[in-house]
Amino acid sequence: MEKPKIVEELKPFFEPKAVAIIGATDKKGKVGNVIFENFKMNKERGIFKGNIYPVNPKLDEIEGYKVYKSVEELPEDTDLAVISIPAKFVPATMKDIAKKGIKSVVIITGGFGELGEEGKRMEQEILEIARENGIRVIGPNCVGVYVPDTGVDTVFLPESKMDRPKSGEIAFVSQSGAFAAAMLDWAAMAGIGISKMVSYGNKLDVDDADLMDYFIHDDATKVVTFYIEGVKDGRKFIESAKRISQVKPVIALKSGRTEYGAKAASSHTGSLAGADTIYDAVFKQTGVLRAEDFEHMFDVAKAFAKCKLPKGDRVGIITDGGGAGVMASDAVAKFGLRMADLSEESLRYLKEKFPPHAVAGNPTDVVGDTDAQRYKYAIEAFVNDPNVDAIVVIVLFQVPLLDEMEIIDILAEYKEKSDKPIVAVAMGGKKTEHYAKILEEKGVPVYPTPERGVRAIAGLVHYAKYLERVKG
Amino acid sequence: MEKPKIVEELKPFFEPKAVAIIGATDKKGKVGNVIFENFKMNKERGIFKGNIYPVNPKLDEIEGYKVYKSVEELPEDTDLAVISIPAKFVPATMKDIAKKGIKSVVIITGGFGELGEEGKRMEQEILEIARENGIRVIGPNCVGVYVPDTGVDTVFLPESKMDRPKSGEIAFVSQSGAFAAAMLDWAAMAGIGISKMVSYGNKLDVDDADLMDYFIHDDATKVVTFYIEGVKDGRKFIESAKRISQVKPVIALKSGRTEYGAKAASSHTGSLAGADTIYDAVFKQTGVLRAEDFEHMFDVAKAFAKCKLPKGDRVGIITDGGGAGVMASDAVAKFGLRMADLSEESLRYLKEKFPPHAVAGNPTDVVGDTDAQRYKYAIEAFVNDPNVDAIVVIVLFQVPLLDEMEIIDILAEYKEKSDKPIVAVAMGGKKTEHYAKILEEKGVPVYPTPERGVRAIAGLVHYAKYLERVKG
Numbered sequence: 001m002e003k004p005k006i007v008e009e010l011k012p013f014f015e016p017k018a019v020a021i022i023g024a025t026d027k028k029g030k031v032g033n034v035i036f037e038n039f040k041m042n043k044e045r046g047i048f049k050g051n052i053y054p055v056n057p058k059l060d061e062i063e064g065y066k067v068y069k070s071v072e073e074l075p076e077d078t079d080l081a082v083i084s085i086p087a088k089f090v091p092a093t094m095k096d097i098a099k100k101g102i103k104s105v106v107i108i109t110g111g112f113g114e115l116g117e118e119g120k121r122m123e124q125e126i127l128e129i130a131r132e133n134g135i136r137v138i139g140p141n142c143v144g145v146y147v148p149d150t151g152v153d154t155v156f157l158p159e160s161k162m163d164r165p166k167s168g169e170i171a172f173v174s175q176s177g178a179f180a181a182a183m184l185d186w187a188a189m190a191g192i193g194i195s196k197m198v199s200y201g202n203k204l205d206v207d208d209a210d211l212m213d214y215f216i217h218d219d220a221t222k223v224v225t226f227y228i229e230g231v232k233d234g235r236k237f238i239e240s241a242k243r244i245s246q247v248k249p250v251i252a253l254k255s256g257r258t259e260y261g262a263k264a265a266s267s268h269t270g271s272l273a274g275a276d277t278i279y280d281a282v283f284k285q286t287g288v289l290r291a292e293d294f295e296h297m298f299d300v301a302k303a304f305a306k307c308k309l310p311k312g313d314r315v316g317i318i319t320d321g322g323g324a325g326v327m328a329s330d331a332v333a334k335f336g337l338r339m340a341d342l343s344e345e346s347l348r349y350l351k352e353k354f355p356p357h358a359v360a361g362n363p364t365d366v367v368g369d370t371d372a373q374r375y376k377y378a379i380e381a382f383v384n385d386p387n388v389d390a391i392v393v394i395v396l397f398q399v400p401l402l403d404e405m406e407i408i409d410i411l412a413e414y415k416e417k418s419d420k421p422i423v424a425v426a427m428g429g430k431k432t433e434h435y436a437k438i439l440e441e442k443g444v445p446v447y448p449t450p451e452r453g454v455r456a457i458a459g460l461v462h463y464a465k466y467l468e469r470v471k472g
Numbered sequence: 473m474e475k476p477k478i479v480e481e482l483k484p485f486f487e488p489k490a491v492a493i494i495g496a497t498d499k500k501g502k503v504g505n506v507i508f509e510n511f512k513m514n515k516e517r518g519i520f521k522g523n524i525y526p527v528n529p530k531l532d533e534i535e536g537y538k539v540y541k542s543v544e545e546l547p548e549d550t551d552l553a554v555i556s557i558p559a560k561f562v563p564a565t566m567k568d569i570a571k572k573g574i575k576s577v578v579i580i581t582g583g584f585g586e587l588g589e590e591g592k593r594m595e596q597e598i599l600e601i602a603r604e605n606g607i608r609v610i611g612p613n614c615v616g617v618y619v620p621d622t623g624v625d626t627v628f629l630p631e632s633k634m635d636r637p638k639s640g641e642i643a644f645v646s647q648s649g650a651f652a653a654a655m656l657d658w659a660a661m662a663g664i665g666i667s668k669m670v671s672y673g674n675k676l677d678v679d680d681a682d683l684m685d686y687f688i689h690d691d692a693t694k695v696v697t698f699y700i701e702g703v704k705d706g707r708k709f710i711e712s713a714k715r716i717s718q719v720k721p722v723i724a725l726k727s728g729r730t731e732y733g734a735k736a737a738s739s740h741t742g743s744l745a746g747a748d749t750i751y752d753a754v755f756k757q758t759g760v761l762r763a764e765d766f767e768h769m770f771d772v773a774k775a776f777a778k779c780k781l782p783k784g785d786r787v788g789i790i791t792d793g794g795g796a797g798v799m800a801s802d803a804v805a806k807f808g809l810r811m812a813d814l815s816e817e818s819l820r821y822l823k824e825k826f827p828p829h830a831v832a833g834n835p836t837d838v839v840g841d842t843d844a845q846r847y848k849y850a851i852e853a854f855v856n857d858p859n860v861d862a863i864v865v866i867v868l869f870q871v872p873l874l875d876e877m878e879i880i881d882i883l884a885e886y887k888e889k890s891d892k893p894i895v896a897v898a899m900g901g902k903k904t905e906h907y908a909k910i911l912e913e914k915g916v917p918v919y920p921t922p923e924r925g926v927r928a929i930a931g932l933v934h935y936a937k938y939l940e941r942v943k944g
Contacts, residue, residue, distance in 0.1 A: 029872060034872075110829075111829070115828075115829060156872070157870050157871070157872060158872075161869075161870050161871075161872060161903070162870045162900070162901070162903070163901045163902060163903070174795070175795065176793060176794055176795025176796075176798075177840065178792065178793030178794065178795060178796065178840050178868050178870070178871065179793055179795035179796060179899075181868070181870045182793065182796070182868050182870055182899040182900045182904075183899070185870055185899075185900040185901035185902075185903070185904065186899060186900055186901050186904075187901075188901045188902075189900075189901035189902050189905070227795060229795065229798060255795065255798040255799050255802055256798050256802065257802045257805075257806075258801070258802050258804075258805030258806065259805065260801040260802065260804050260805045260811045261798050261799070261801040261802030261805065263801070264794075264797050264798040264800075264801040264835050265798045267794075267831055267833065267837070268794030268795065268797065268798055268831075268837065292923075293799070293921055293922075293923045294899075294921060295921060320650065321648060321649075321650030321651055321654065322648055322650065322736075322739075322740030323646070323647065323648025323650060323651035323699060323701065323727065323740065324648075324650065324651060324654070325736050325740065326648075326701060326727040326728055326733050326736040326737045326740055327727050327733070327765070328736075329730070329732040329733040329735070329736040330727055330728065330729045330730045330732065330733030332730075332732050333729075333730030333731065333732045333733065334729075334730065339732045356587070357582075357583065357586075357587060359739055359740075361739065363736050365739070365740065368649065368650050396650050396653065396654050397633075398629050398633050398634045398650070398653045398654055398657055399629070399633075399650065399653075400501060400506075400628070400629060400630075400633060427651075427654040427655070427657075427658060427766075428634070428654045428657040428658055428661075429634070429635045429657035429658050429659075429660045429661035429662075430635060430657075430660075430661050431633070431634070431635070431657070432654075432657065432658075433661070448658075448767075449765055449766060449767060451764075451765045
């Protein structure tokens with residue numbers, strides 16, 4: 001696929017040769033200080049490979065870094081500017097940036113369109129300068145960009161306030177800055193890896209459609225997630241969404257669904273939420289999966305990042321707790337999937353291998369006195385059974401005879417070699433969290449409830465069916 | 473209210489004078505050993521105050537405890553027997569227990585009705601002995617009873633496999649033993665306090681209705697939660713549910729809702745799940761709140777344990793992140809509640825106290841540069857506003873100027889002195905979890921997403937409306 005212009009245009013946001021931090025300061029805790037510290041720290045860690053140029057007319061030096069008095073003075077390799085000076089100074093600075101030939105700008109500063117007419121006028125002025133000079137702008141009123149792989153981090157909340165997630169296959173785009181920050185913090189704890197995060201705030205220039213077009217060609221990204229309050233250019237969104245859905249899945253959490261939510265959204269980002277049924281129709285038409293809430297969004301994203309796509313909607317469930325198997329079966333119906341009918345061969349094999357009190361079937365209940373070997377028989381039968389398209393393995397690690405590391409290795413092995421998606425469900429406390437983390441590091445997505453595990457599979461099935469529909 | 477017979481009958485299960493552990497052994501990891509160790513450890517910790525009598529014909533002594541050769545030899549103060557010997561020996565042991573005059577028996581042993589006809593015959597024999605001799609039986613095929621306050625702990629998974637939750641106001645009853653174990657483990661991690669846990673397995677004698685009648689009079693219990701796959705005696709269930717709902721709320725997670733789930737339930741506990749619409753009708757008629765999944769069940773239970781009941785369904789939302797406010801507003805509509813219209817006075821007060829970029833309204837957005845004081849103005853206005861019945865305070869602890877301990881203390885103070893329910897929502901990672909835990913210890917329930925916080929409020933409103941309907 002030929003790479004469109006947007007790929008080159010957005011590249012400096014994610015891997016700049018040199019970043020100018022306009023409004024950098026030595027005052028701890030200030031936005032311009034935190035952003036400078038982020039880049040400096042990532043440079044010291046060897047992650048950020050570019051140059052760092054603080055800009056501030058009142059300073060000569062910050063922590064050993066030369067400070068530039070003006071944009072004009074900046075070295076020629078500067079290809080990204082991050083602005084955190086007060087709103088009223090931004091238009092003039094944009095002119096300097098244009099003159100300097102810098103083509104990528106993140107405007108962190110708030111106090112524009114969201115505050116009224118004067119702010120809207122300034123936004124218009126900035127946009128005109130950008131358009132006339134081929135400059136792409138992320139923001140204003142945003143937390144900007146975070147890329148674990150390249151060390152770009154304009155998130156102005158210091159690491160003492162907010163953890164950063166590790167590198168991974170999920171791109172995350174958010175219209176809300178605070179939500180983006182909370183999500184990054186949460187993803188770090190949940191062990192969810194991020195390829196790129198973009199929080200675009202007032203979405204003056206770079207928008208969802210641009211980012212989708214970029215992510216089509218971004219090898220680091222396997223799945224794209226969006227938190228959206230409103231889309232400005234519906235037609236552009238639809239075209240880009242259709243394009244990317246051919247190649248990788250998109251999951252959107254669109255809030256402002258209800259009258260109450262729409263009203264709140266309009267006073268938050270000024271978004272016209274629009275009739276929710278229109279969004280539903282657009283998402284359906286373009287293959288975008290609509291998430292109910294952020295847990296749903298990342299549950300499904302994790303499955304896309306780690307799993308193969310299923311060939312159909314027939315789910316097989318293996319459990320060591322009967323109750324959890326019942327809940328998972330209910331979830332299969334609730335999320336519009338089918339329970340697989342195991343083949344005669346699978347049933348015969350399991351009955352031969354199982355003690356009389358274990359239950360061969362779907363769900364297969366290896367019961368509370370199971371060891372890892374009994375799970376292995378079940379997983380093997382399900383993996384080989386042509387009637388099973390996707391597998392949910394519920395592991396209550398609490399049962400007394402189950403060697404935790406043994407079942408983890410079995411799951412990781414079959415997940416790797418099978419061409420079916422396999423997800424795990426583990427309910428419990430601290431020990432369960434510990435083992436779940438190890439299992440995820442070995443490539444198996446783990447969910448805390450049967451419902452969430454099955455719902456993640458439903459996301460895979462939804463997308464696989466979309467691909468089938470549009471491709472053949 | 474006069475205490476019914478059941479209160480005295482079930483008392484020995486929860487606070488026995490002396491427990492006989494029939495099948496106690498010194499073989500580490502065996503069921504009879506873990507249960508003995510649980511009681512012994514809790515005795516050493518000073519929690520279990522009763523006597524412990526291991527019973528095993530082949531041993532003289534276990535870890536300094538005298539072992540009784542038979543039930544007949546047991547001291548006269550024995551008022552609870554816990555049985556973990558093989559199924560085939562249980563009927564004869566029940567006869568000995570009857571002769572000895574012990575009236576409370578937990579049968580941990582599995583291999584009865586769930587395995588077929590011979591098991592059902594033995595169950596019938598046990599039931600006849602129990603009925604003839606006024607013995608109450610919990611089980612068989614269960615993990616039994618856990619009471620943090622009295623140190624009763626028949627859960628045969630050692631603490632190395634499964635953590636135990638602290639003491640609290642929530643009673644938890646489970647038809648599934650493995651689910652009960654996973655839930656206790658999870659509750660321990662989540663900081664959820666349990667008054668009493670009962671896992672009754674095949675529900676031969678003591679059932680949901682008996683337990684509801686007991687919990688009506690149990691001062692330690694403020695709210696009762698059930699995991700149920702099927703109810704045997706519908707009329708008895710309805711009568712008891714109606715009685716307890718007058719006094720304290722009941723939340724039920726009834727699985728086997730769908731055809732798939734019902735089929736799985738029948739092979740798990742042999743439960744006839746029955747038409748789900750019937751359960752829906754029964755729960756509605758009796759004021760029992762139906763939970764979607766275990767997170768929903770404990771989310772709402774936590775709110776009941778900590779909050780006052782609302783006088784109406786008008787919700788007020790305070791947030792420092794606009795996006796989270798939009799999501800919470802959507803949730804208010806989704807869960808059938810109303811957004812409160814703030815009074816003119818509240819709006820005037822907030823506009824006077826707020827900087828121009830903060831948003832007075834519902835949601836009130838104190839925005840990302842908030843300090844704790846700005847939250848305090850908002851909470852005060854909402855607490856005093858006659859148009860607000862319940863309050864959801866979203867705190868993204870990541871924002872830079874918010875002193876975490878200050879906002880925690882403000883929330884705890886207003887939650888305590890207001891007659892309205894107040895819940896908090898905190899999204900984020902490890903630091904957020906840390907502060908959320910402190911906030912919960914100070915009595916404010918905290919939820920990880922706006923949806924779950926609002927849904928918990930919806931549970932309170934649902935029950936408050938039921939009480940209003942049946943009482944006035």
